[in-house]
Amino acid sequence: MTTTKLTPANASGGSARPPTESSTGVRSTPFTLKQLERLDEALTMASRETGINFSLYVGRLRGDTRATAEGMHPAMGAKAANGVLLAVDPGQRVLEIVTGRNSVKRLPDRSCALAALSMTAAFGSGDLVGGIVNGLRMLSDQAGHPQRFR
Amino acid sequence: MSVVETILVFVVVPGAVVGIMAALIWGPGTDRGPRYRPGRDWPYEPVWYAPHPLAVQDLTHEDPQPRRPELTAGSPDTPAEQSGLAHTAAGGARGTW
Numbered sequence: 724m725t726t727t728k729l730t731p732a733n734a735s736g737g738s739a740r741p742p743t744e745s746s747t748g749v750r751s752t753p754f755t756l757k758q759l760e761r762l763d764e765a766l767t768m769a770s771r772e773t774g775i776n777f778s779l780y781v782g783r784l785r786g787d788t789r790a791t792a793e794g795m796h797p798a799m800g801a802k803a804a805n806g807v808l809l810a811v812d813p814g815q816r817v818l819e820i821v822t823g824r825n826s827v828k829r830l831p832d833r834s835c836a837l838a839a840l841s842m843t844a845a846f847g848s849g850d851l852v853g854g855i856v857n858g859l860r861m862l863s864d865q866a867g868h869p870q871r872f873r
Numbered sequence: 874m875s876v877v878e879t880i881l882v883f884v885v886v887p888g889a890v891v892g893i894m895a896a897l898i899w900g901p902g903t904d905r906g907p908r909y910r911p912g913r914d915w916p917y918e919p920v921w922y923a924p925h926p927l928a929v930q931d932l933t934h935e936d937p938q939p940r941r942p943e944l945t946a947g948s949p950d951t952p953a954e955q956s957g958l959a960h961t962a963a964g965g966a967r968g969t970w
Contacts, residue, residue: 753909753917762922770924782919793962799923803961814915820965827964835966843968851909 753781758852765856774869775826776806777859781851784812784819792819799823807862813851818843826866834865911970 754762762779769777778799784791792810799806807826810819820835838861845854874882 752920753915763925766922766924777924779922780919782917782921783915789967792965793960797959797961799961806961807965812915813909813911816911816970818968818970820967821962822964823961824963830964832964832966835964836968839966839968843970847911847970849909849911 754852761852761856765859769859769863772868773829773863773866774805775829775863775866776802777862778806778808779855779859780808780810782812783814784810784817788812788815788817788819792821796821796823809855809858811846811851811855813846816846818846820862829866830862834862838862838865 752759766777766779769775776799780792780795788810792808795810796806796808797803799808804823805825806823807830808819808821810821812818818839820839822830822832822835838858841861842854842858845851845857
């Protein structure tokens with residue numbers, strides 16, 4: 724898993740700063756090593772099985788969360804058309820799934836809504852990583868294999 | 874039973890049992906990360922994870938430059954327009970909890 728330090732700066736118009744530091748000191752990553760391994764495996768397997776570039780953003784979505792997430796989507800570069808961005812804002816309790824021009828053909832809005840429902844149910848009970856992993860699995864199952872391997 | 878035996882049976886043994894239980898309950902929790910609780914603040918830096926580059930082969934022969942839509946919809950000061958990047962989002966879903 725590559726951790727790109729892309730910030731939604733170009734999306735929100737300003738520089739994205741880390742949120743307010745907690746009294747215990749701000750941690751660079753909210754996940755433990757084991758959780759990161761689960762996320763890495765889910766992201767990589769979902770992308771490998773489907774050929775769709777899944778990427779996951781966890782952090783603050785400023786302003787209009789939908790517009791911010793859609794503004795972040797082109798930052799995937801050449802893979803954006805075939806990419807799916809999962810943007811999770813645990814602070815505001817918002818999840819945004821953004822599909823590109825090609826990936827939307829394999830992941831229609833209805834499938835994304837079903838995955839979003841499953842993910843938010845897990846998030847609501849405090850299981851952030853489990854919700855993300857299950858959502859990625861649902862999305863990759865829905866998208867299926869790329870046509871080359873059929 | 875002597876005094877020493879009484880203390881051993883009624884104080885030391887229950888104390889040891891309670892101590893073992895406490896170690897089992899709270900011991901492994903030290904390396905566990907902070908649990909996410911819905912409704913609390915999220916005091917972490919934003920992170921953006923991408924899959925391993927080898928996992929995504931170039932299966933689609935797309936033009937690398939995403940085209941701009943011919944008709945611009947919405948207000949001109951949407952974030953995507955501000956950033957100078959073409960609008961690539963085509964759909965999706967949202968959820969709240």
